Amino acid sequence: MRYIIIGAGAVGGTIGGRLFESGHEVVLVARGPHLAALRENGLRLAVPEGVRTLPVPAVGGPQELTLQPDDVLVLAVKTQHSAPLLDAWSARPVAGGGTAGELLPLLCAQNGVENERLALRRFRRVYGVCVWLPSTHLEPGRVAAAGSPLSGILHVGRYPAGRDATAERIAADLSASRFHAPVSDDVMRWKYAKLLGNLLNALEAVAGPVTGELRRALAARTVAEGEAVLAAAGIGHPGREEQEAVRGDRVTLVPVEGEERGGGSSWQSLARKAGDIEADHLNGEIVLLGRLHGVPTPLNGALQQLANAFAREGRAPGGLPEADLAELLDG
Structure with a gap:
């Protein structure tokens, strides 16, 4: 599975950086000076173990990628920015036929409870993520996560309810990447x-x-x-x-x-x-x-x-x- 992190700020950058550290294929999606810094110097991930620079690929949008059937989209922007990004990504073709909205799982790793409803209008496979992750993003190219021994707790579940093999697999990847990631049958409750x-x-x-x-x-x-x-x-x-x-x-x-x-x-x-x-x-x-x-x-x-x-x-x-x-x- 390749994880495409749409919004590589405090939450998205930490999730993407930790997944990359544990050996997963990751692409960060960012904009402006943050994107330029990621492309030039990589992601600087500051955690209690130290500051490391990770050469995570970074792009500015879906037009720069060829989506694959095993991609996982992780939306990690503020809710006020969700709708245009959901529009842009849902219509993108996936190699072999079909669109991202029809085929790919989309995780809403965001605060609030509106994102999943917005996503379900455009994506067939939507997953909620309840994010407890103390992290900071104040300067381009750098994200800090102060949690220890784990970086955060990420409840994962199908939206509007339930679980499936994809949720279990994603949770396993997160659990192996310095997160506690329980799978929930009612993630919106969390x-x-x-x-x-x-x-x-x-x-x-x-x-x-x-x-x-x-x-x-x-x-x-x-x-x-x-x-x-x-x-x-x-x-x-x-x-x-x-x-x-x-x-x-x-x-x-x-x-x-x-x-x-x-x-x-x-x-x-x-x-x-x-x-x-x-x-x-x-x-x-x-x-x-x-x-x-x-x-x-x-x-x-x-x-x-x-x-x-x-x-x-x-x-x-x-x-x-x-x-x-x-x-x-x-x-």
Whole structure:
């Protein structure tokens, strides 16, 4: 199996780099300065064992590849970038006949719960991946993953539900590449649990680390809104004990040479001045479900708007004044 990683950022770069290290054929798909750096110098993967340069092939898009019947597509971009990439890749021919959308498995290694629905409109074989992978991508050509002894936990399952031989084989490859990769018959259950944790991405992005009484109180209320919405929608998810039983001591954050982890994926979007952010598909998912089921979600709505404004205006992460934070809590 050849793994084509569409989006070689923090998550995609780590997954691709670890698979390449363990002997699998991998192609990274990137753009702009990141693509140029990957082509010129290879992928610099910084992990607790050290920093290594991996000569992983890199391309700018599907037009640069001849797809093969045993290829696996791994979508690892933010949700706001998914639709055009799904369009571009699904229509590509596969050697021997047929298109990628008809024949190839597509894994959504992404936050949120919308990507799989978008993918299933275009791909027949869609797999969800619940990603617990502490990683950072702030400079072209370099990705850092601070997890040890494993880089992350990747639940894999067929979408909308079930498992098959392909899911088992992919999970085996990931498990041999410094990941814990259980196969789940209901992978979206795990992705909804991850969504609740990701509701704090916007808070961290606009206000900095979630420490201190004020930020912790905002965090608790934000997650409580999400839990109330999922309950009203009848959407189940693993509780804290079940999640902790899976995590155990498999992934512990360890300092990485030359890397000071500043924050999660949304924080990194602001730090890189990406111009957009994933809040519409994290906090915005809770806002949407709240409107559908009559549950108020004022904090998630406010954080969604703030994160979008920070991204649109190019503001640095963590710049929201304390007075504005207090007003959020009082509102």
